[in-house]
Amino acid sequence: MANTSQKIGFLAPWRNMLLWKQIVIALVLGVITGVLLHATGNQAIAGMIKNIGTLFLSLIKMLIVPLIFVSLVCGMTSVSDMARMGRIGLKAIVFYLGTTAFAITIGLALGLLMQPGAGIDLSAAAAMEPKTSPPFIQQLIGIVPKNPVAAAADGNVLQIIFFAIMFGLAINLVGDAGKPVREFFEALNSVVLKLTEIVISFAPYGVFALMAWVAGTYGLDLLLPLGTVIAALYIGCILHALFVYGGLVSVFARLSPVRFFQGIIEPQIVAFTSTSSSGTLPVTMTAVQQNLGVNRSVASFTLPLGATINMDGTAMYQGVAALFVAQAFGIELGMSEYVTIILTSTLASIGTAGVPGAGLVMLSLVLTSVGLPLEGVAIIAGIDRILDMARTSLNVTGDAACTVLIAKSEDQIDLEAYDTPHVLKTPDVSRA
Ligand code: ASP
Numbered sequence: 001m002a003n004t005s006q007k008i009g010f011l012a013p014w015r016n017m018l019l020w021k022q023i024v025i026a027l028v029l030g031v032i033t034g035v036l037l038h039a040t041g042n043q044a045i046a047g048m049i050k051n052i053g054t055l056f057l058s059l060i061k062m063l064i065v066p067l068i069f070v071s072l073v074c075g076m077t078s079v080s081d082m083a084r085m086g087r088i089g090l091k092a093i094v095f096y097l098g099t100t101a102f103a104i105t106i107g108l109a110l111g112l113l114m115q116p117g118a119g120i121d122l123s124a125a126a127a128m129e130p131k132t133s134p135p136f137i138q139q140l141i142g143i144v145p146k147n148p149v150a151a152a153a154d155g156n157v158l159q160i161i162f163f164a165i166m167f168g169l170a171i172n173l174v175g176d177a178g179k180p181v182r183e184f185f186e187a188l189n190s191v192v193l194k195l196t197e198i199v200i201s202f203a204p205y206g207v208f209a210l211m212a213w214v215a216g217t218y219g220l221d222l223l224l225p226l227g228t229v230i231a232a233l234y235i236g237c238i239l240h241a242l243f244v245y246g247g248l249v250s251v252f253a254r255l256s257p258v259r260f261f262q263g264i265i266e267p268q269i270v271a272f273t274s275t276s277s278s279g280t281l282p283v284t285m286t287a288v289q290q291n292l293g294v295n296r297s298v299a300s301f302t303l304p305l306g307a308t309i310n311m312d313g314t315a316m317y318q319g320v321a322a323l324f325v326a327q328a329f330g331i332e333l334g335m336s337e338y339v340t341i342i343l344t345s346t347l348a349s350i351g352t353a354g355v356p357g358a359g360l361v362m363l364s365l366v367l368t369s370v371g372l373p374l375e376g377v378a379i380i381a382g383i384d385r386i387l388d389m390a391r392t393s394l395n396v397t398g399d400a401a402c403t404v405l406i407a408k409s410e411d412q413i414d415l416e417a418y419d420t421p422h423v424l425k426t427p428d429v430s431r432a
Contacts (some may be wrong), residue, residue, distance in 0.1 A: 009207070016277075018024030022204040022420060023207050023269045024269065025265060026205065033208075033211075034216035037216040038217070042216070045216070052209035053213060054206075059206075061155075063089045065320050068157060068161065069280050070189050071173070071192070072164035072165065073164050075297045077170060077172060083176075086408065087410075091406050096305075096398075099310075099401075100350075101315075102244055104314075106319075107318070107329070110320060111322070111323030111327075112166060116323065116327065117229075117323065117328035132189045143363070145160075171185075186248075188259075193286075203283065207273045214273075214386070229321070230386055230387065240313075241261075245260075245398065249405065251403055252408075253404060255413075259418060262421070263292040263418070264284070264287050266283055267400065270283045271395065272389045274356070278355060280307075281307045288400050292417070293413050294407040295414070295415070297408060298403060298412045299407070301408055302402055303399050303403055305397075306398065307395075308354060311352050311395045312395060313393065314352050315349035316347065316394070318344075318362070322366055322367060322372060324380070328376065331373075344366045344370075348365050348366055356388060360381060415418070
């Protein structure tokens, strides 16, 4: 008995710590462990540790379909004003497209300034098959699911969003007869949220494992030759987050940007380590509602949409990478090529799935559009994971910024909750 209480006493500071602090500690410990494993030639152990990370990622992915569907249906039934729903959708799309174009411009500017491709010879790289995207009209038609169950099974987020909106709308339209269904979804929503909370409490262990694996696999030596590409993207992501999102939050929403960044630290770190914005969605949903006080009716709509179509980090990466390839091959780009890169990167980022490495596949599309050699993709592939970490983190930050902005403009944010420091803690399931 004494032994058990001693053990619990020893763990108490950790268990009582706020979740974001646990995650930051796990991140740092993961890097240290990975670097040590790499330096001592123990990459295999890093590979084994990765399994814990994979387990954590599977747990959060498990939540995506029920979370999007249930919370969006509840979001729909909680707004009686359909015109408002349409307005929120329009604002989200304008925000998402506008900031994306901005992000690529920053990427291109940094690529021109920092010259990441100077002094690198790509001619020995392997040939790659270009990726082509389906015509735009086909993509639009594809949003309507022929079979909602298949859409859920495939995890097709846009199709799930579409079906959930229609379903919620129908519940509203039937009025009183739909009341039991509405109440059922409300109850289901509480259960799904509890489940999310439990899964998120494993984040520190998942983050530790994923970091140890990345640092253990890559070590520090691979980073040096392509260091300028990495630096350009990381600087770009930080600038975009601080000035574009921070600026929009403080100027347009008149809210504290410091509190905004504090409130989304958990999803940022989970995105950074998981490199999947769709996978991070449950964490983003929880943080934006609980830490920043955003009403569910906004968050349940703008976040899943953003995780699917809003990828500012990915778009910026396309810009930096395209310039890297052009410079490495000594190819001059003119104004029309830059405009083409901005347009295709925006489209490519919309079409990119929020899963690890998807941006790399879409890069071939951007390179092809301006006639750049696809061999560049092979070199970028070597460091893609490290680039993916930064761009996914920015992608998720953009979704959260848009959500806060819209919630403020629609008066759907609890300002007291926004101004209250962090609330997310590891839930005590033992007492539940
Ligand atoms: N991994 C990114 C995301 O999930 C997509 C990409 O590869 O750019 O947001």
